[in-house]
Amino acid sequence: MTNTAPARVEGLPRLHAQRRILIVLVAAQVLSGAGLAAGVTVGALLAQDMLSSTSLAGLPSAVGTAGSALAAVTVGRISQARGRRPGLAAGYLAGAVGSAGVIAAAVADNPVLLFLALFVYGAGVATNLQARYAGADLAAPAGRARAVSTVLVATTLGGVVGPNLSAPTGDLALTLGIPYLAGPFLLAGAAYAMAALALTIWLRPDPLLLARTLEAERAPAAYAQPGDAGDQPHPVVGRRPSGILVGVLVMVFTQLVMVAIMTMTPVHMHDHGHSTAASGLVIAIHIGAMYLPSPLTGWLVDRYSRLTIAAGSALALLAAGIVAANAPEDSVAPFAVALALLGLGWNFGLVTGTAIITDAVPLATRAKTQGLVDVSIAIAGATGGMASGLVVASAGYPLLAIGGGVLALAIVPAVVATARRR
Template sequence: MTSTASADTTARISDPAEAQRRILRVLVASQILSGAGLAAGVTVGALLAQDMLGTTSLAGLPSALFTTGSAIAAVVVGRISQARGRRPGLATGYLTGAVGSAGVITAAVLDNPVLLFTALFVYGAGSATNLQARYAGADLAAPGHRARDVSTVLVATTLGGVAGPNLAAPTGTFAEHLGVPNLAGPFILSGAAYALAAVVLALRLRPDPLLLARAVARAEEAEAAAGPADTEAAEAAAAGEGRGGVVLGALVMVLTQLVMVAIMTMTPVHMHDHGHGTAASGLVIAVHIGAMYLPSPLTGWLVDRYGRMKVATASGTTLLAAGILAAAAPGDSVSLLALALALLGLGWNFGLVAGTAIITDTVPLATRARTQGMVDVSIAVAGATGGMTSGIMVAATSYPALALTGGILSLALLPAVAATAYRR
């Protein structure tokens, strides 16, 4: 299987630019599907746990579980991608997410909390894979166009991500006709979407972007063999810069994920406690998901044009504004909560695109997929922490206190970016 993939990659090495265009088209199709799967589950996960357990204090547990599951999945997907390429790694991750969705539906039918939490853990593989796909968009991208190609993959999630939450009510009705509890309905959509995304990638992601990028790099190294001294100096400089780049890129994405997940997770519960139905909370989450991904082309252009550091700084200040507005918004104001969640999504987008570009710039191809997987573990752990502590904090204090704390925490990005810029 590996030799076949290598032969396929080598055969297409003459035109990596054309291969990149094809790869981006396939990734866009798979991200539309996976975005619907991801957003559908996020919309009702906390509500399903609250309904089953009868308490708000554990409403953040579903988010914590599927983000913890995504941490393990990030390692597995990264290692499979490192060994065999992006295609088998991403397809495996999405299939695992589909299995988790089926488990959630079964748990809801049986009213079994233990099975629910186990299935949510497995379901997290879809979330991890959705994020890992952005790296596949950067494997063959030119350095000056890298952030824009990452953003192309991210923006594709918008279509499915916006549709998913708004289908919460219809899929709930459909589930009731099948004898499944209403709140489990969106997981029918997520399971089908993840399975279809896996099929698209398994059949159409050819040539494999990571394998082709390695082949291109080997060819370039062979051509540059006449100047080994210059090559060695460049590699040494890149290694020194790479360590700091990995730390900064990871920190940017970890903090933005922590703040985003904590506030997002408890917003539907906060709205439910103020008398809003599933349709209203679904609308707010749809606005949030749209803001997470829709600005990606602009963000990618800003990162490539003005630099990674400036956009990372903008991420921290935007998240602060989101936290302040969410804390100040009246519980009965859907419009203000939607605006706060839009700013929350935008700040996350700034951080993810800038952080991804920093990581990809500084990690060599030989270890790229494995390192990216480990970075995404940190991101997932941050999300799990945010999801788990958010419910506890709201139960102990309030939703405004949670939102304001998250906004203030995001300011930690500023000294980290300033310190890295100073070292350079």
């Protein structure tokens, strides 16, 4: 299949097409946000219940994140070849299939099937993140971070509602003869399937294909310059290969720290007598903080230096670790504050890193490169999820929290070094 825009796309004004694309992406993100939040809330608890082991409670997060790594590559390659619409729809459909597999594993009380299903379920998480790139395809460089943030903030509604439906969906699951903790995956499966359907029907024009068409139309003018340099291509201002490295580093460290602390917070709260509803509320606040500040973050990144906001992400993550490590075990509020800071730090890092990467990569290889970048992010998340349970089992939750905050500071010297080179 050739990389051409659909029929009649060429006549659409760029801004009109961008508005339509953002509306569709926002709708899909609301749905997928509910899907990913449901799994975050009870995934670790379900594994702990089936395996009777706290040390392995971080394994579902690690397995799901490993699955998201494979999905990131696959979605990126499909998007590179055929456009964002089929790539994103395929990823969400895989997330729906994985959700159904988790329910089947819980009914059969089969840990092997559970981890296999969670691996597939990770595709939904990866696709939710990949959608942010689609929002930036048609955006002008000066407004790129704001376009990314518009897509991200849409996840807030589903992400906040999803965890708070843990108890009702658990009750529904019991009514259907399904284990209580598998209930949220009923919501996840339906949400991911509807997100795939919405993109398949309404994501037209395809943002990546249209962006390529528009760039091809501008290419002759860009290459035809007077004088001796007229036969030579002119580089695109602002695209720096070094930007890929620093963008990846920012997103990798924020993902690793966020997943590690987030994964074990519900387990830590459960072990100290807090209800599923309480941990669901904390996770809902966390996910809200991950996405709700996005419009402000996008404005800050576009208005001020990307590198300045990247450094801010490290400081927010450090503050989250300090608060979580010192939180009284019988109080919900400090955990909510800590995970709100954790979500904010992640948001700063993701919006900044995405803008840096998109600035640095040309359209010809954009989707494929972005998929590979998200593999690194997924691997970091898998590492954080796997290590979190082991650290808590051997040294305790406070050490995990403070250690994660300190680790996030590795972003700062990288940002300083990049700023000096520029």
